[in-house]
Amino acid sequence: MDLITPLHLAPLDPVGQGAQKLVFRHPEDPRVLVKVVNPRFIERRDKRDRFYQKRRHIGHHRAFAREMIEHLASRALAPGRLAPCPHMQNILGVIDTDMGAALLVEAVLDENGDLAPTLRDLIESERYGEREQQALETFLDWALTSNVLINDLSADNLAWNPDGHFVMIDGLGDRAGIPIRAVSPWLNRLYKRKKIRQIRDEIQVLQNQTRADTL
Ligand SMILES: Nc1ncnc2c1ncn2[C@@H]1O[C@H](COP(=O)(O)OP(=O)(O)OP(=O)(O)O)[C@@H](O)[C@H]1O
Numbered sequence: 256m257d258l259i260t261p262l263h264l265a266p267l268d269p270v271g272q273g274a275q276k277l278v279f280r281h282p283e284d285p286r287v288l289v290k291v292v293n294p295r296f297i298e299r300r301d302k303r304d305r306f307y308q309k310r311r312h313i314g315h316h317r318a319f320a321r322e323m324i325e326h327l328a329s330r331a332l333a334p335g336r337l338a339p340c341p342h343m344q345n346i347l348g349v350i351d352t353d354m355g356a357a358l359l360v361e362a363v364l365d366e367n368g369d370l371a372p373t374l375r376d377l378i379e380s381e382r383y384g385e386r387e388q389q390a391l392e393t394f395l396d397w398a399l400t401s402n403v404l405i406n407d408l409s410a411d412n413l414a415w416n417p418d419g420h421f422v423m424i425d426g427l428g429d430r431a432g433i434p435i436r437a438v439s440p441w442l443n444r445l446y447k448r449k450k451i452r453q454i455r456d457e458i459q460v461l462q463n464q465t466r467a468d469t470l
Pocket residue numbers: 270271272273274275276277278288290318344360361362363364370371373407411412414424425426
């Protein structure tokens with residue numbers, strides 16, 4: 256894979272997109288995803304907030320920086336050893352593209368080699384069964400008991416690895432201006448308890464909607 260020549264994303268169709276990012280499959284390796292900040296998001300944000308535009312340092316790449324810090328922090332627990340965390344998206348690096356700097360990440364894939372479903376997809380397609388629910392409990396237990404920092408724990412940000420575990424593909428790190436949770440495990444855990452309550456509520460709402468839609 257050529258990592259040095261800037262990648263041309265403009266002719267490609269994104270395979271995923273949320274509020275902030277466009278996600279492409281790497282044209283040379285389908286196991287790799289290329290994440291860029293959506294140029295439309297940057298435009299909107301700059302128009303709305305001139306101060307932000309002038310003062311930006313890391314700017315729109317803040318989300319990437321947060322994810323990378325958490326990635327490195329999890330590896331720092333096992334210095335000098337191979338120790339990927341099954342519950343966190345694996346980050347492979349940063350490259351240049353015609354849509355700005357991009358984060359290269361390992362794709363979570365389903366049995367057919369397509370992008371894995373998110374927790375939302377599973378619920379909406381009525382594939383959120385006993386096994387998936389147990390795996391979610393294992394994930395939430397890890398999220399709460401590890402030191403990981405989380406800001407956006409939602410059904411869109413968890414991908415289902417068909418091996419039987421959930422992977423957080425977005426929403427890691429601390430968004431606060433003063434990153435107090437990074438130095439206070441107690442506050443971090445308190446905050447994560449709230450996030451876990453919220454995702455349980457979100458799941459309930461999605462399940463109710465799905466049931467109502469199928470009636
Ligand atoms: N590592 C991954 N493996 C499989 N699918 C992924 C992966 N990363 C992202 N996706 C897919 O792309 C979608 C969007 O990705 P992501 O959540 O990173 O961007 P985003 O939602 O725009 O970010 P934000 O939540 O900050 O607005 C996901 O909901 C998911 O469907």
